[in-house]
Amino acid sequence: MRARILFSSVMVLLTVGGCGGSSGTTGSGGANGSGGTTGSGGSASSGGTTGSGGSASSGGTTGSGGDTGSGGSTGSGGTTGSGGATGSGGTIGSGGTTGSGGTVGSGGTTGSGGTTGSGGTTGSGGTSGGTTGSGGRGGTTGSGGATASGGTTGTGGATTGTGGAAAYQGPCDVIPGGCAEAYSVTRAMSASYTGPLLQLGRTSDKTTLNIGQTSAHTADMTTWSAFCGSSQSNCVVAKIYAQVHGGSNDLTPGVWNTPWKPDCSAGGYTCAAKFTIESATGLPILTTVSPQEYALSGDNFATGINGGKTAMGIMYNGKPVTNTNYCCGVIGLTHKYNATDTHGTDFMLALAYGWKDSGGCCIAVNCGSATTYCVGAEEEEDNDLADYGTSPVANALVVTQFDPTSNAVSTFLNGTRKFSHSPPKATLNAGTAIHLGGGGDLSQPDPVLMREAFFTNAVVTASTVTALQTNAAAFYPSLSFQ
Secondary structure, eight states, rough: OOOOOOOOOOOOOOBOOOOOOOTGGTTTTEEEEEETTTTSSSSSSSSTTTTBSSBBBBTTTBTTTTTTTSSSSSSSSTTOTTTTTTTTTHHHHHHHHTTGGGGGGGGGGGGGGSGGGGTTTTTTTTTTTTGGGGSSSSSSTTTTSSSSTTTTTTTTTTTTTTOOOOOOHHHHHHTOOSEHHHESSBBBBTTTTSSSSSSEEEETTTTTEEBBBOOTTOOOOSSSSHTTOOOOGGGGEEEOOOOSEEEEEEEEEESSOTTTTTTTTTTTTTOOOOOOEEETTEEEEEEEETTOOOEEEOOOOOOSSSTSSOEEEEEEEEOTTTTOOOOOOOOOOOOOOSSOOOOSOOOEEEESSOOOOTTTOOSSSOOOOOTOOEEEEOSSOOOEEEESSSSSOOSSEEEEEEETTTTEEEETTTTEEEEEESSSSSSOBBBBBBEEOOTTOOOOOOOHHHEEEEESSSSSOOOHHHHHHHHHHHOOOOOOOO
16 A cells, blocks of 8 residues: 555544253053053053953953043043143153153053053153153153163153254355355354464463363353453454464464554564453454554465455454544455555455545545445455445444456445445455455554454355344344344
């Protein structure tokens, strides 16, 4: 970038102090098997105590259904019906207190086959099938009886069954083909990533601490306080871990004296962002102001990101900074900081406010007026932007992408397409150095308040953007993305 933009007013930062069977008790899988106490027909035979129907006949004591009928004591459904004490699912699940066969199941006290019916002592739902089954289909013993077809550990299990919690999905799990690279200080960007999210540096002695994840894939906030002496101001963000390729794609504070400033050449934590916890979420939010910015180590080109003239996409989830003029894009693919500024060698996501300064800066990210907010792409001395109003959105989920097939740049803000421009303002040939909080040459101001971001080597559809919006709303229920 060849020129500078002055802050039009004081930038507002967010720094705060801060998820039984068909026969029941005697069902088809009872104590001695599918045939009841002594056989499929009761104590003595398939016909009950003395015959296939109970004590004296094929229907139990008085009929083919046991004491009173083919359904046991009270009918074909046992004491309370074919669903046992509370229905086909027992007390809770389909394996309930007595399983799908209830206390006596469809075979009753004597069942269709005598004293124990064709289901034996506990039936395929079991006496204990599902007493604690609120979390699964079959309760404690599932669909089986004590030992028979379903048994002690039938298909419902103790609490799991089919009613378990939904599997975690990060933003990169929503993208067909996944992300080319991803960063977040709040959570795993995919279910498969289990590494740390960021590294804290303690300013007093330069020691570091990795912030990892909880079992819910969110930032583990239990360790920072002891490390930072209970004060966020005692720590900085020393590293943001790359969650796809890792290692060489990790973002670290700038250490260069850039052409249009800032001068980060003192190294260390000179240009590292202060550790900040967002009050609304209780999770970290990366907060950069001049001279705070990040790039790959050595300002090298990234691994696994295509750039150039190919399909490119960037997603940013964060907040616009109010009433502050921007020099360039807030995060994106760029040339190296000390390379010649050439039109089209940046492809950066832009969140901007206002327009040219009094000196008529030629390269600032300019909205349509001095008092409007806009969003889009900064393309190294050219921009594709759209105004969206005189007040910033509270939270911004932005997707900016280039489609080489249609030779178009498009941008979505909080699920709504703001524009599609063909051709772009610049002929794109973006480098793959990743700059955050600084433009193509790491010039500033380019402030960010960022929770997460990713890059893609493909263009995503409007329906995928909607899915990203849904995913963010679910993970950040205290935030509004409107």
